[in-house]
Amino acid sequence: MTNATHRPRGRHRVLVVGGGFAGLRAVRGLGGAPVEVTLVDRQNFTLFQPLVYQVATGALSPAEIAAPLRSILRKQRNARVVLAEVTGFDLEHRKVVLEHLPNQRGGTTLGYDTLIVAGGSRYNYFGHDEWQADAPELKSLAGALDIRSRILAAFEAAELETDPALRQAWLTFVVVGAGPTGVEMAGQIAELARDVVRADFRSADTRTARVLLVEAANRMLMSFPAPLSHKATSALERLGVTPMLNHTVVGVADDSVAIRGPDGEVAETPARTAIWAAGVTASELAARLAEAAGAEVDRSGRVTVGPDLSLPGHPEVLALGDMVRVRRADGAIVPLPGLAPVALQQGRYAARLVRDRLLGRPTRPFRYVDKGDLATIGRSKAVADVKGLHLSGFAAWVTWLVVHLFYLIGFQNRMLVLIRWTVSFATRGRGARLIVRPPEHPPATTPPIGDPKA
């Protein structure tokens, strides 16, 4: 690839890896700056990750929570998008190695003056990647669509099944991990079974569905204050979810999940649908970057960056978002939650740092401004922790709704989502309950363009 040689000579080249909250915000923050920005991502869209679970339950369509990167950056003339996977960093020669381009012509490299890496995070399977086939992850769009088809197909199977035990296995849903995504998903499945699809079936009573929410810690929503965790637990129980705190998944098969309780005993629960939302781990890019820079990596795979988000010994390399932890000037490591606001603030900070450096202005260390934390539990219920103010119930839910609509990218999406939600709320329906399986032949003309976090 020789695109890099077309650039006007002398312009400062900023290479941004990853078009999520952090990376895209960094790119946009450089709009109008005298730099040349290249955004590299394996996907052609940015994803509003906090609402992915709504795609998994059929409440929203993919296009409502995803926007093509090229459309977003169409008017930013100093930015271009490259659809590729980053496979290596050559920090000495200031280059990254790319592969998996849609034209299948092998690897290439891209040079930079400033590198910004924002690869995000993914779920890991506690070292058991083989569980993924029976418990898809709820983080990517592809995972959410897979989960949607499985949940809907499970209700269909229950409708046809006449053996009560087998039917119950089809109506048992295990959600692994009680962070915001797991909590929201469990609540939505319970609502789906009790409310939304109940009248759709003639033989199966979907109200008998069991939703197990398995969490290794002793409370759910660990990033929230304890009282809000307890409120969320009660609210979920009222919806029909069974929280299983201090429990760990130790095995996943296509018709059962093995769960170890606090007493150490393992029980096999017959369940045909399992959903994975546990074990948050930094993107593999963090490990590759840390190796290239000789930087530290923590247990969750996050690379340690300095107070200005740069890598030790490499002020020209910044890393942002879920895949980093920040060491302050005094040497203390500040634990920051893996949330969209952190990523957005770091992206904005990185853009400002690049601008300030170019102008020779002094720079300040990154400082996170905590604006609060939100999680929904079901229709019209949520918990919120806004600057120490604890909200729950309907008020928290309205806050959640407004915040999420506000941050959704693009006017059209916001309108569509608002209409969808209004209709869903009024009719208790779900608009996008489609079981769509990929065609059985492999795509031949173009290579798979998958999820960078998978």
Added chain:
Amino acid sequence: MTNATHRPRGRHRVLVVGGGFAGLRAVRGLGGAPVEVTLVDRQNFTLFQPLVYQVATGALSPAEIAAPLRSILRKQRNARVVLAEVTGFDLEHRKVVLEHLPNQRGGTTLGYDTLIVAGGSRYNYFGHDEWQADAPELKSLAGALDIRSRILAAFEAAELETDPALRQAWLTFVVVGAGPTGVEMAGQIAELARDVVRADFRSADTRTARVLLVEAANRMLMSFPAPLSHKATSALERLGVTPMLNHTVVGVADDSVAIRGPDGEVAETPARTAIWAAGVTASELAARLAEAAGAEVDRSGRVTVGPDLSLPGHPEVLALGDMVRVRRADGAIVPLPGLAPVALQQGRYAARLVRDRLLGRPTRPFRYVDKGDLATIGRSKAVADVKGLHLSGFAAWVTWLVVHLFYLIGFQNRMLVLIRWTVSFATRGRGARLIVRPPEHPPATTPPIGDPKA
């Protein structure tokens, strides 16, 4: 499966196979009748097939042109839905054989008093099914999503390609078949390349894209009067489509399409994207049903039914829609186009026939009322043939818009589609330009639920 034994004894059982325009209309037409209706389909949704090509170009999301069968029939208490594939007909014992149920427990049978079969049609590959991998069909939702990803990935590949000849191959799109679907698709790709994505790319000039529309006949839109065909041809040419009439595809590879011209010579055109919309053939159910009844099948696989849409010797078995041709009482076979209005009218007729027979009322033969024919070519252009009145240009396009919105199932869909179209029209944007590939592991918990026509 013993569901069939739960039915209240003595009620007339109507079994409808296929939830497309014809089958679903028949089910709905039996609402409130003293019958017990079972609708069998391999998919859990009904598809608004005339707009599938809009999903393929990213103008619409799948949920906007598909509605879950269970939601549609939720309030029709005498109807139930079974997700299964019909593999055989036992007309003597009045049973159908089902397989491929989501619970993977093998085959079963369902009895009936009246059987209504509406399996629709599919595209065939002139006996070369191996072409499908490189030229996906534009009829199912899965096919449309596959095509969408390929078209968008082709633009991405062109952006990265520096060899002019190879770039041109990525920017060459071959649409096979110039019926309404092929014509609409070709026009939309041309618009996409010239208008919509042009500003998204920095290296590739998408305006140089070539769209070849290959048709074996001597004019496009054969179901329309010749003057409208010619108008459509000119309009497509102005959009940048190259119509290739009297041409036949004789080979498809991942990087080229072999096309035989009217002089018999074959040329290999370098093209990375091919789309199949040719060779309309009746569903395999037609052949199975014809064999069971000893009925005739024509060259396109359609079964011949009597004036009341019943099979010869089996008044209790009706067949409808794209998979049949009707023999009038005088023995003449009436050619009917494979269009939604025909299917809808036959579905309504079948429901009325069942009601009339139950009441002992006399029945009349089916008669098709031709309300006209419509096809769009691009933004604000269309051709229409309404009872001999030929429209083209903007007036035809508005007619097309109103008719299609009117027939879209469900209030929510209509609202969403109207908003999408308004925004698309105003901004020349496309909301759903997402490349989503399925996860690479096979779904293990549930079997694939594919497209009944694939």
